[in-house]
Amino acid sequence: MRDVDHAGRRRRQSGVEGKVADLGRIVAAQRRQPGRLGRSGLIDRRHGHHCARRHRQHRGPTIVGRVSLTIRPAVASDAAALVDLRQLMFDSMGTPPNDSWQSDAEAWFADHVVTDADLCVLVADEAGQVVASGLAILQRNPPSPGSRGLSAYVANIATLPSARGQGAATRILDGLLEWAVEQGADRAELHATEVGRPIYEKVGFVDTACPSMRLSLR
Numbered sequence: 185m186r187d188v189d190h191a192g193r194r195r196r197q198s199g200v201e202g203k204v205a206d207l208g209r210i211v212a213a214q215r216r217q218p219g220r221l222g223r224s225g226l227i228d229r230r231h232g233h234h235c236a237r238r239h240r241q242h243r244g245p246t247i248v249g250r251v252s253l254t255i256r257p258a259v260a261s262d263a264a265a266l267v268d269l270r271q272l273m274f275d276s277m278g279t280p281p282n283d284s285w286q287s288d289a290e291a292w293f294a295d296h297v298v299t300d301a302d303l304c305v306l307v308a309d310e311a312g313q314v315v316a317s318g319l320a321i322l323q324r325n326p327p328s329p330g331s332r333g334l335s336a337y338v339a340n341i342a343t344l345p346s347a348r349g350q351g352a353a354t355r356i357l358d359g360l361l362e363w364a365v366e367q368g369a370d371r372a373e374l375h376a377t378e379v380g381r382p383i384y385e386k387v388g389f390v391d392t393a394c395p396s397m398r399l400s401l402r
Contacts, residue, residue, distance in 0.1 A: 235257035235304040235305070235306065235363055252310065252311075253308045253309065253310050253315070253347075253350065253352055253355075254308070254309045254310075255306060255307070255308055255309075255352070255355050255356060255359055256306065256307060256309055257297070257304070257305065257306060257307075258293070258297045258305035258306065258307045258314075258317065259297060259298065260293075260294040260295075260297060260298055262293070262297070262305075262307055262314050262317075263290045263291075263293040263294040263297070264290055265307070265313075265314035265317070266289075266290075266293045266297075266305065266307070266314070266317050266340070267286050267289045267290045267293065269314070269316070269317045269340065269342040269343075269344070270289060270317075270340055270342065271286070272342045272344070273340060273341070273342040273377075276342075276377050276379055277377055293305070300321075302321055302322040302367075303319060303320070303321045303322075304319065304320050304321075304359075304360060304363045304364075305317065305318070305319040305340070306318055306319070306356045306359050306360060307356070308343070308347065308352035308355070308356060310347065315343065315344045315346070315347035315352065316342065316343035316344065316347060316352035316353055316356060317340055317341070317342055317356065318338065318339075318340055318341040318342075318353065318356040318357060318360055319338070319339055319340045319360070320336045320337065320338050320339075320360040320361075320363060320364050320372070321336065321337050321339070322334060322335070322336055322364070322367055322369060323335050323336070323337050330371070331370055331371045332368075332370055334367070334368050334369045334370065335369050335370070335371040335372065335373060336360070336361075336364035336367075336369040336371070336372045336373070337372075337373050337374065338357070338360055338361075338372055338373070338374040339374065339375075341353055341356065341357065341374075341380055341383075353380070353383055354383055354386075354387075357383065357384075357387065358387070360372075361387070372389070373392075374389065375396070376389070
């Protein structure tokens with residue numbers, strides 16, 4: 185198992201529920217809508233970044249509502265901002281405050297965003313400030329009905345309150361799904377808060393039949 189915190193994997197009564205999506209169907213539909221996916225110019229894909237291997241050219245900023253945002257792959261210097269947004273996500277889930285994880289998480293992001301080829305972290309950048317984030321991490325399982333076994337787990341979707349309502353989270357999600365398809369994944373899964381549920385349902389995520397369970401091994 186990868187070192188991805190699945191604290192969001194709670195049952196519906198906690199405000200978080202599992203959802204799954206057929207990636208091929210979603211991305212095919214998104215590509216028919218100009219301006220939705222990274223290939224249409226939404227993502228500033230930096231040279232050499234593993235989130236952008238197949239997209240080398242530089243992209244300009246994306247105008248989202250009244251704000252000029254650039255959707256780009258995260259870099260090591262974004263680690264502190266990613267932790268702040270992760271804390272915001274946990275706050276929205278009602279997770280009790282605990283600062284002990286944050287330094288470890290910052291070190292994890294600083295390392296993995298540039299070294300882990302199975303991970304893609306995207307951020308929305310407004311004038312040099314990271315205002316939203318999201319990540320997708322590949323998961324390998326035995327093939328099963330409806331899946332060849334390679335899926336993407338989407339997490340850490342969060343936006344600063346001051347930047348909400350501008351579509352940043354939706355565009356980050358679009359970019360993550362496109363990246364997952366490019367890696368060969370045929371399914372995406374996530375755990376949705378009530379705040380995020382409308383975004384996920386809009387692109388085609390549906391509820392799963394089985395709730396998550398967890399056992400602490402520490």
